[in-house]
Structure formats: structure tokens, C-alpha cells
Amino acid sequence: METSFEQPESPWDVYLRSCPCREVLDLVANKWTALVLGALGRRPHRFGELRRAVDGISQKMLTQNLRSLERDGLVTRTVYPTTPPTVEYAHTELGTEITVYLDAISTWTVGNFDRIRVAREAYDTRVLTPVT
Amino acid sequence: METSFEQPESPWDVYLRSCPCREVLDLVANKWTALVLGALGRRPHRFGELRRAVDGISQKMLTQNLRSLERDGLVTRTVYPTTPPTVEYAHTELGTEITVYLDAISTWTVGNFDRIRVAREAYDTRVLTPVT
DNA sequence: CGGGATCCGGTCGGATACTG
DNA sequence: CAGTATCCGACCGGATCCCG
Numbered sequence: 001m002e003t004s005f006e007q008p009e010s011p012w013d014v015y016l017r018s019c020p021c022r023e024v025l026d027l028v029a030n031k032w033t034a035l036v037l038g039a040l041g042r043r044p045h046r047f048g049e050l051r052r053a054v055d056g057i058s059q060k061m062l063t064q065n066l067r068s069l070e071r072d073g074l075v076t077r078t079v080y081p082t083t084p085p086t087v088e089y090a091h092t093e094l095g096t097e098i099t100v101y102l103d104a105i106s107t108w109t110v111g112n113f114d115r116i117r118v119a120r121e122a123y124d125t126r127v128l129t130p131v132t
Numbered sequence: 133m134e135t136s137f138e139q140p141e142s143p144w145d146v147y148l149r150s151c152p153c154r155e156v157l158d159l160v161a162n163k164w165t166a167l168v169l170g171a172l173g174r175r176p177h178r179f180g181e182l183r184r185a186v187d188g189i190s191q192k193m194l195t196q197n198l199r200s201l202e203r204d205g206l207v208t209r210t211v212y213p214t215t216p217p218t219v220e221y222a223h224t225e226l227g228t229e230i231t232v233y234l235d236a237i238s239t240w241t242v243g244n245f246d247r248i249r250v251a252r253e254a255y256d257t258r259v260l261t262p263v264t
Numbered sequence: 265c266g267g268g269a270t271c272c273g274g275t276c277g278g279a280t281a282c283t284g
Numbered sequence: 285c286a287g288t289a290t291c292c293g294a295c296c297g298g299a300t301c302c303c304g
Contacts, residue, residue, distance in 0.1 A: 012245060072255075097240065195287065
């Protein structure tokens with residue numbers, strides 16, 4: 001992968017409850033953020049395209065997510081005055097950076113799901129055989 | 133950073149609603165997972181230590197998270213039969229791998245919060261000056 | 265097409281009390 | 285110390301209807 005960005009020094013400690021970065025971490029840790037940003041990583045998408053690309057997301061959640069991402073400067077929203085309206089979402093610089101990390105997680109997840117499933121089954125069938 | 137792991141080929145597509153990997157992504161995308169795993173990355177922790185390390189997490193949420201992480205084979209839970217009981221949580225191999233990626237995100241978040249805050253303030257003060 | 269508005273059930277998640 | 289159990293309010297998130 002080999003894609004690390006500069007990490008400026010910071011006076012903040014995300015392990016403290018009062019750290020404002022917690023909000024950002026919450027946004028990134030959102031159920032859909034990794035998939036939405038990941039889809040945008042390939043190319044800009046229109047709203048409907050995005051909705052189809054991220055299978056299972058509702059229109060409401062997609063809208064909410066995109067608003068949050070736009071607010072935090074991770075995606076741009078461009079409206080073309082056509083009829084019917086065309087709206088295109090794309091990464092910002094900031095969005096591209098974080099997406100690299102999120103994609104790594106998505107990829108790791110699918111690549112190692114077998115190992116996780118084994119652990120899960122072991123956990124779910126344990127306890128049934130301890131002492132008795 | 134320079135820490136990428138092998139990513140086995142997989143027949144799953146996390147962009148499909150039916151992909152079982154979605155569950156794992158949800159776990160990893162949890163509000164607290166990055167912080168809990170990050171704390172464990174430094175060294176094993178006892179329950180109380182972890183509670184104090186991840187400032188703001190409630191005991192209930194910490195317990196639930198640790199159970200999920202244990203179930204999916206990301207952390208181990210070791211009970212020492214002392215009085216009062218001593219319980220130690222630590223990473224598994226699997227947990228160490230994913231934690232590298234999560235730490236990258238946490239670090240990026242604190243390092244770039246300034247840029248995000250600027251974007252956020254721009255967003256929040258916009259619209260108030262368009263046409264009128 | 266790209267949403268906004270509303271209703272509403274389900275779950276998240278904190279506070280509190282109790283236990284071995 | 286390391287939890288479990290319960291109450292309960294807040295918000296998540298889907299379904300539905302509507303609009304420019």
C-alpha cells in the first residue's frame with residue numbers, strides 16, 4: 001500500500017473525552033462512511049449511482065452521510081442546473097487521504113473474513129463443553 | 133507506517149448488502165473500537181485500566197465491545213483466579229493487524245483536525261450570503 | 265433526478281443498582 | 285475488581301409521501 005501522509009503534531013489526545021477529534025472519529029467510524037468514500041474513490045458519482053453502488057443504504061442515510069462528509073470537507077457536492085437536476089459528489093484532497101485508510105480496512109475485512117468466521121464459530125460453540 | 137498485510141483473494145464484495153463481511157465492517161466502524169483496540173495495542177490492559185484509558189466510555193459499552201471483539205477473534209480475555217478477580221485483555225494476531233489500520237485513522241484524525249474544522253466552519257457559515 | 269418531511273419501531277447507550 | 289441486570293430516553297434508520 002505504501003501510502004502514508006504527513007501527520008502534523010497536535011496538542012490533542014483522542015483518548016480524552018473532551019477531544020474535539022472524537023466527532024471526526026465518529027464520522028469516519030460510521031457504518032456507511034467507508035463504503036461511500038470508497039465508492040467515490042473510483043470516480044465521482046451522482047446521487048443515484050452512489051445509492052446503487054452502496055447496496056442496502058437508504059436514501060435518507062445516504063443523504064445524511066453525504067451532508068456530514070461535505071460539512072467536514074471530505075467530499076464536494078456540485079449541482080448542475082439541468083432538468084432534471086444533476087448532482088455530482090466527489091472527493092476533496094482531505095477525503096482522498098482518509099479514504100486510503102478506509103479502503104485498507106475494507107480490503108482487510110473481506111480478505112480475512114474466513115479467519116474471523118472461524119474465531120466466531122469457536123466462540124459461539126464454546127462454554128457448551130467446559131466442566132460437565 | 134509501511135505495514136501492509138497479505139490480502140487473500142476473496143469471492144466477497146463488501147459493496148453488496150448480502151456480504152457477510154458487512155458485519156465485521158460494522159464492528160470495526162464502531163464508535164469505540166478504534167480506541168479500545170488502540171489502547172490494547174500498547175500493552176495488555178485489565179478492565180479497569182481500559183475503562184480509564186478510553187476516557188468517556190461507559191462500563192456497559194466497554195463490556196459489549198470487548199465481547200464482540202473477543203467473539204470475532206480480535207482480542208483475548210484471560211481470567212486469573214485471584215480475589216478479587218483479575219481479567220486481562222490483549223490483542224490476537226488478527227487484532228494486531230486491524231489495529232494498525234485503525235491507529236492510522238486515529239492519528240490522521242488528530243493530525244488533520246484543523247483542516248476539518250476550517251471546512252466545517254466554512255460550511256456552517258455559508259448560505260447566509262448567496263443571493264440576497 | 266435528487267432530494268426534504270414525517271412517522272415510527274428498534275436499538276444504542278448512559279445511569280443506577282446489585283453480585284461473586 | 286469485573287462484571288450482570290434493568291430502566292429509560294435519545295437517536296438510528298427504514299418506509300412512505302411529497303416536491304421542483
